[in-house]
Amino acid sequence: MIPRKIKLRVESLLARAPSVVLTGPRQVGKTTLALEIASERGAAYLDLERPSDRARLADVDAYCERNADRLVVLDEIQRLPDLLEPLRGVIDRRRREGLRTGHFLFLGSASIDLLQQSGETLAGRVAYCEMQPLNVREVGEDNLDDLWHRGGFPESLLAGGDEQSFEWRFDFIQTYLERTIPALGPRIPAETLRRFWTMLAHNQGQTFNAAVLARSLGLSGVTVGRYLDLMVDLLLVRCLVSWRENMRRRLVKAPKTYLRDSGVCHALLGIGSLDALLGHPVVGGSWEGFVIENILSGLPPHASCGYYRTAGGAEIDLVLALGGGETWAVEIKRNTAPKVSRGFHSACEDLRPSRKLVVHPGRDPFPLGRDIEALPLPQICEELALR
Structure with missing residues (x-):
């Protein structure tokens, strides 16, 4: 255990x-x-x-x-x-x-x-x-790829092989659709909710557009919003809110949505192996959501978070307010040789964060210039846990 x-x-x-x-x-x-x-x-x-x-x-x-x-x-x-x-x-x-x-x-x-x-x-x-699924501080950096691919539910992560892990997650999804959610009272057709859940998986890390999803499902925007509230309430989906502390700029206000467990996201999309994941269009959004969940799992109770994006293209994947006026700007990259965009620099000029960080999948920290630090995921998680 x-x-x-x-x-x-x-x-x-x-x-x-x-x-x-x-x-x-x-x-x-x-x-x-x-x-x-x-x-x-x-x-x-x-x-x-x-x-x-x-x-x-x-x-x-x-x-x-x-x-x-x-x-x-x-x-x-x-x-x-x-x-x-x-x-x-x-x-x-x-x-x-x-x-x-x-x-x-x-x-x-x-x-x-x-x-x-x-x-x-x-x-x-x-x-x-x-209580959240297992995170990188609990399983260790040597198991990082398995944790990302299979997700953090213990039965899925510790399964004897990828096939057994995938089958467990498939059964997990079916149980929620056919038993858990109906037992809570909402009368939602299981297939409709599965399609909605799968659409959110395809849109991992995108801003929530109720109108587009509603048209695809043949539902009203209000109903789609209710579905989202249900999934958030069940701790299956995270809504990352827009950072509103800089009101001088025109900001994107819609929340970004992430399936909170990467393994469940991959199962909904039929991704059965790490190799298949690395070649899938959702790979970037999946990694971003995985990193965010691991970071937030160790966030101090008094801290707050959001994302920052302006209509002009300034953007930060994750903004952390840690108290005492300390703010971290976190960019998330899947590349082990990450480069930050002009939009990140512009956003940092707006917010003037205490630290500017880029989280990457490698094992070593290194400077990127202009006061930007590149950190592996386990290191930023450990730093936050020690606060």
């Missing part, structure tokens, strides 16, 4: 908050991590997809009283959202007794309803943590 960096974050939150919500897509490793924490702490663990475990909570107060001296882990909490109300009373009662932290760890496939309900019901009593 690959040790997960997020474990320290979860344990830190449990040490300062009465309850913690750990979100993430299915099969990302939430349950494995929770069982590890539960084993180390002697915690009680319930899977709310199992009727027998749900039955144990028929009398919530009595169950919590029996387990008052240990952490309680509730997996798939979105199955019983009404449970949050009585748990608030349990937390408040324990607070009055001087027990203020580490009562509950909730796991759930991310949903707006879950986050809203927990935020409203457990306001001031809950902290949030998002």
Whole structure:
């Protein structure tokens, strides 16, 4: 089992908050991590997809009283959202007794309803943590190409071969289309949503154009926007917003969209091997999305990000605001001998970032001139993790 960096974050939150919500897509490793924490702490663990475990909570107060001296882990909490109300009373009662932290760890496939309900019901009593697929800091730079090609879901990355990995991702996609999403309530034809998901894969790293996608799918722009919101909510798609701090220039305002796991993107496009990926038109967008997800997986909680593009062609792939007035401009290149465009220089003149960086697939850092640093992906990720 690959040790997960997020474990320290979860344990830190449990040490300062009465309850913690750990979100993430299915099969990302939430349950494995929770069982590890539960084993180390002697915690009680319930899977709310199992009727027998749900039955144990028929009398919530009595169950919590029996387990008052240990952490309680509730997996798939979105199955019983009404449970949050009585748990608030349990937390408040324990607070009055001087027990203020580490009562509950909730796991759930991310949903707006879950986050809203927990935020409203457990306001001031809950902290949030998002678990993402494996990243380069967890698997090491020697496995970088496999991580990019197969993606970061553990079952896909650790499969015995490319064919087994591809089959796992195909089944993952089918499960979301046929079971996970319908279980959340939206009545969306599976084939329509698959086509939408695949279109986003083809447009990896492009600005979102609802009108074009709507015409292709025979839907309204509003409906396509709703589909995008759903995929973002499920942590399957990232919308990278336009950086708006320079209002003197006419900026492109539409978000850029990325499938958050590169392996899922490749499976939707039928890309079954690294060689096939390197010859595919999506290779540049795929690498860009992969780099962005790895960088953002280690971003400090207080940081913010976006992309910068003006109507005149000035552009930065990723802008990071790290606090204290520190801003990094990050350009992403698949070439091991990268060159930056005039648009990057122009954008840097607009934003005047603290650092100008180019992320490349090689192993060594080197200067590019004009205060621009070329860094391998593992190095920038490590630098951010140490902040």
